[in-house]
Amino acid sequence: MRVLVTGGSGLLGRRTIAALAARGHEVIALQRRASAELTCRQVLTDACDRETVAAAAAGCDAVIHGAARVGVVGTREEFRRANVDGTESVVAACRAAGVPRLVVVSSPSVGY
Numbered sequence: 001m002r003v004l005v006t007g008g009s010g011l012l013g014r015r016t017i018a019a020l021a022a023r024g025h026e027v028i029a030l031q032r033r034a035s036a037e038l039t040c041r042q043v044l045t046d047a048c049d050r051e052t053v054a055a056a057a058a059g060c061d062a063v064i065h066g067a068a069r070v071g072v073v074g075t076r077e078e079f080r081r082a083n084v085d086g087t088e089s090v091v092a093a094c095r096a097a098g099v100p101r102l103v104v105v106s107s108p109s110v111g112y
Helices: 011-022 052-059 076-097
Strands: 001-007 026-031 040-044 062-065 100-104
Touching: 001 011, 001 052, 011 026, 026 052, 040 052, 052 076, 062 076, 076 100
Parallel strands: 001 026, 001 062, 026 040, 062 100
Antiparallel strands: none
16 A cells, blocks of 8 residues: 655654554655655655645555644644644545545644
């Protein structure tokens, strides 16, 4: 399977990517900054960048959406942009690309 993982450089993203790669899946990490720890293809962008997210999702069998703003520091708008707008962008990309599986990972700290 070809799987796109958003939030690839985060703790959960890195571990998810490692587990998928160990099972032989082709993995693409979508994240804001490059990570030397990841050996898979990395797409550097914000999850709100609809064009880039759509291009990364094209041809994928699944998307695991873990990109989010977590914690307690930041404005309401920063949390909304990352967690609501980013998720809407990923959902739209999956629909446009016909991705059959989308897993959305969340946390109590992503609320706004």
